[in-house]
Amino acid sequence: MNEHRQFANFLYFQIFLNLFLTVIAAPDILPIQVDGNVYQIQEQSAIVYKKLPEAFWRYSTYKQDGSLAETYILNGFQDLAQSFYFVEQNNFLNFYTQDNPNFQILDLGKLTGQQPGYLQINPVFLKSQCTQVKIIRKYGSCYFYICSNPKIFFYELSINQLQTSTTSLSYSSIDMTQDYIMLYPSLLCYKGNIFTQFSSLTATSYQLIDQNYDFFLLDYSNFCIANLAVQTQTFSCKYSYFVGSSKSNLLLTKVFESNRKQLVFTWILDNSNPYYLRYEVFDVTNLQMITRDFANFEDITNSQTIIQYENIMFLSKGYKWNIAYNPQNNSIIGNQRSVTLSHQYLLVNEPFYNLNFQQGFTIFLNYDNSTNYLLDFRDVMNLNCPSGQHIQLDFTCSNSNCPSFSYLDKSKNKCYCDTNAFYSPSENSCTCYYGFTPSADNQTCVCQNGYYVISGYCQQCNDDCQNCYGPSSTNCLTCKSGKYLFSDSCLNCNTTGQIIQAQNCVCQSNYYQNGDGYFIKNIYCLPCDQTCQTCFGENKNQCQSCFENSLLYQSVCEEQYYNYNSRIDFIFKHYNLKYTFEYDIFIELQFNCKWIQFLKSQFSYSNKYKITSLNIQSAHLIQILISFHAVLILKCL
Numbered sequence: 001m002n003e004h005r006q007f008a009n010f011l012y013f014q015i016f017l018n019l020f021l022t023v024i025a026a027p028d029i030l031p032i033q034v035d036g037n038v039y040q041i042q043e044q045s046a047i048v049y050k051k052l053p054e055a056f057w058r059y060s061t062y063k064q065d066g067s068l069a070e071t072y073i074l075n076g077f078q079d080l081a082q083s084f085y086f087v088e089q090n091n092f093l094n095f096y097t098q099d100n101p102n103f104q105i106l107d108l109g110k111l112t113g114q115q116p117g118y119l120q121i122n123p124v125f126l127k128s129q130c131t132q133v134k135i136i137r138k139y140g141s142c143y144f145y146i147c148s149n150p151k152i153f154f155y156e157l158s159i160n161q162l163q164t165s166t167t168s169l170s171y172s173s174i175d176m177t178q179d180y181i182m183l184y185p186s187l188l189c190y191k192g193n194i195f196t197q198f199s200s201l202t203a204t205s206y207q208l209i210d211q212n213y214d215f216f217l218l219d220y221s222n223f224c225i226a227n228l229a230v231q232t233q234t235f236s237c238k239y240s241y242f243v244g245s246s247k248s249n250l251l252l253t254k255v256f257e258s259n260r261k262q263l264v265f266t267w268i269l270d271n272s273n274p275y276y277l278r279y280e281v282f283d284v285t286n287l288q289m290i291t292r293d294f295a296n297f298e299d300i301t302n303s304q305t306i307i308q309y310e311n312i313m314f315l316s317k318g319y320k321w322n323i324a325y326n327p328q329n330n331s332i333i334g335n336q337r338s339v340t341l342s343h344q345y346l347l348v349n350e351p352f353y354n355l356n357f358q359q360g361f362t363i364f365l366n367y368d369n370s371t372n373y374l375l376d377f378r379d380v381m382n383l384n385c386p387s388g389q390h391i392q393l394d395f396t397c398s399n400s401n402c403p404s405f406s407y408l409d410k411s412k413n414k415c416y417c418d419t420n421a422f423y424s425p426s427e428n429s430c431t432c433y434y435g436f437t438p439s440a441d442n443q444t445c446v447c448q449n450g451y452y453v454i455s456g457y458c459q460q461c462n463d464d465c466q467n468c469y470g471p472s473s474t475n476c477l478t479c480k481s482g483k484y485l486f487s488d489s490c491l492n493c494n495t496t497g498q499i500i501q502a503q504n505c506v507c508q509s510n511y512y513q514n515g516d517g518y519f520i521k522n523i524y525c526l527p528c529d530q531t532c533q534t535c536f537g538e539n540k541n542q543c544q545s546c547f548e549n550s551l552l553y554q555s556v557c558e559e560q561y562y563n564y565n566s567r568i569d570f571i572f573k574h575y576n577l578k579y580t581f582e583y584d585i586f587i588e589l590q591f592n593c594k595w596i597q598f599l600k601s602q603f604s605y606s607n608k609y610k611i612t613s614l615n616i617q618s619a620h621l622i623q624i625l626i627s628f629h630a631v632l633i634l635k636c637l
């Protein structure tokens with residue numbers, strides 16, 4: 001609010017117009033005859049226009065497709081004429097018209113909330129140096145005050161500073177749209193940044209064609225994709241192309257997309273014949289001219305209005321050019337048709353990329369050299385098809401189903417190629433992009449197993465993978481048979497001890513020879529401790545199962561026989577003695593299976609008894625001799 005208050009302070013007085021409450025009209029239906037100025041308020045997805053023959057201006061919000069949503073009548077609003085606007089605090093729409101002594105400020109909150117006082121008309125301050133104010137504008141955070149006599153300007157970071165600013169710069173020419181201002185040769189303000197260094201360029205005129213690509217036309221003769229060094233305030237060209245026309249009405253479309261390429265369609269001067277113009281198509285990401293398959297189009301020498309809608313270039317004189325990028329061989333496919341229209345349609349403003357409102361199918365056009373309309377482009381092109389029909393790929397109406405690899409967009413009643421297919425105007429068909437293959441019903445294009453989608457393209461996986469999510473051998477999702485998935489890589493599964501199980505290598509649980517087991521560690525199968533049959537690690541306390549003659553106890557395989565808490569008759573045959581006892585007996589053995597200790601004191605005869613005399617040579621033998629008779633735990637150390 002502060003900024004706005006400051007803004008109000010410098011004005012001599014304010015007039016609040018509370019004459020009428022805002023009237024909300026029913027949404028306007030196309031076509032609408034309008035005054036010659038339609039202002040697109042990009043920040044608000046709205047337009048300000050005057051619907052004729054009524055005398056008042058309107059503010060309408062529009063939907064994505066271009067149809068109008070809500071309309072508010074601007075009572076008391078003064079006529080605009082090649083005006084510019086800027087938005088303050090998201091809500092205050094400031095209109096200044098050159099040489100008009102007043103600002104018109106719309107409070108959009110009040111307007112759309114149907115409250116009174118939505119319009120202020122405030123006088124513009126005149127700086128002592130100026131006899132005429134050309135314009136007051138805001139670009140990003142910079143406010144400009146530009147005098148037309150003398151040709152000087154001020155720029156500051158707030159409107160308050162602008163009022164007190166005494167430092168002026170001069171300019172000789174001015175180019176501006178809603179998006180930038182070039183005060184040649186001093187300064188360019190673009191995307192909220194100031195550029196003052198243009199030494200590498202000799203141009204005097206800077207026309208912005210497309211903000212998304214920093215695409216400028218310099219002196220009407222050079223395309224330039226700008227290189228913007230904000231730190232050094234240097235503006236240079238990253239890519240440039242000499243189109244050579246130097247005509248201020250250079251025929252040029254807006255940037256459009258065809259088959260995933262960002263293109264611009266224009267005429268250029270033929271080097272071999274300086275009076276001959278030809279149509280060419282450029283890739284705007286690098287300003288490369290793209291080879292075209294079609295011969296030059298007709299009616300080249302007459303200045304025309306060119307209107308682009310999707311990939312249709314419509315020439316006011318009655319030609320319709322269907323232009324598309326062919327991704328198969330990086331060329332442009334074109335197709336020319338004449339269209340017979342009952343009226344002549346022209347752009348209201350030249351050039352096409354400036355001040356011409358076009359949103360979805362809604363377009364602002366001049367009609368038969370006399371009246372201006374907001375029109376539904378489909379009406380202009382006879383594309384509002386009779387009931388039951390829809391717009392085919394080539395912008396004709398018919399009731400045929402959309403062809404293979406295309407679908408009907410119901411909201412537009414038009415066939416469009418599947419997102420994974422491209423359009424060819426010469427065949428008037430959609431073809432799956434390289435890598436994609438037809439679905440069973442030929443309706444869509446699918447990226448099969450063994451391929452992955454990147455930036456909308458279907459690419460083959462690395463040879464190592466069966467399925468993947470990226471190009472590298474470390475981007476596998478599944479593996480071909482014989483390979484093992486580890487860390488998203490497919491590795492050979494042929495290390496000793498490995499087998500494939502459902503495309504994974506596993507260690508064979510029963511893969512052991514001479515009593516060896518394996519466990520898996522990273523990609524390797526490593527042998528278990530020799531006491532384990534299977535294991536989860538290399539240590540002897542990481543067994544999972546044990547061989548026949550031992551028992552798993554706390555992940556250790558103990559060589560043992562057990563019969564806990566049993567009452568056992570222990571018979572020593574040699575002496576023919578019979579003892580009866582009820583205790584567990586724990587006897588530790590060395591690995592060579594000599595008795596070394598009786599752990600349980602209850603086995604009171606232990607030390608006296610020479611078990612070695614039993615001629616124990618192997619654990620097996622002990623089992624036979626003792627297991628039937630005693631509760632023993634035999635542990636190999």
Ligand SMILES: *[C@@H]1O[C@H](CO)[C@@H](O)[C@H](O)[C@H]1NC(C)=O
Pocket residue numbers: 291292293326328329331
């Ligand atoms: C590109 O391919 C199309 C057919 O798909 C063919 O008609 C055209 O001549 C080719 N263009 C170039 C420049 O090779």
Ligand SMILES: *[C@@H]1O[C@H](CO)[C@@H](O)[C@H](O)[C@H]1NC(C)=O
Pocket residue numbers: 344368369
């Ligand atoms: C529009 O004006 C041009 C030249 O000014 C003229 O040649 C053309 O016939 C006019 N068209 C119509 C429909 O009046």
Ligand SMILES: *[C@@H]1O[C@H](CO)[C@@H](O)[C@H](O)[C@H]1NC(C)=O
Pocket residue numbers: 438440441442
């Ligand atoms: C899909 O197209 C192919 C090639 O044109 C054709 O052989 C096949 O019969 C079509 N399948 C269906 C279901 O239409």
Ligand SMILES: *[C@@H]1O[C@H](CO)[C@@H](O)[C@H](O)[C@H]1NC(C)=O
Pocket residue numbers: 492494
């Ligand atoms: C294991 O894989 C490598 C690499 O593929 C191969 O050269 C080798 O012959 C394979 N070994 C066995 C035993 O299959």
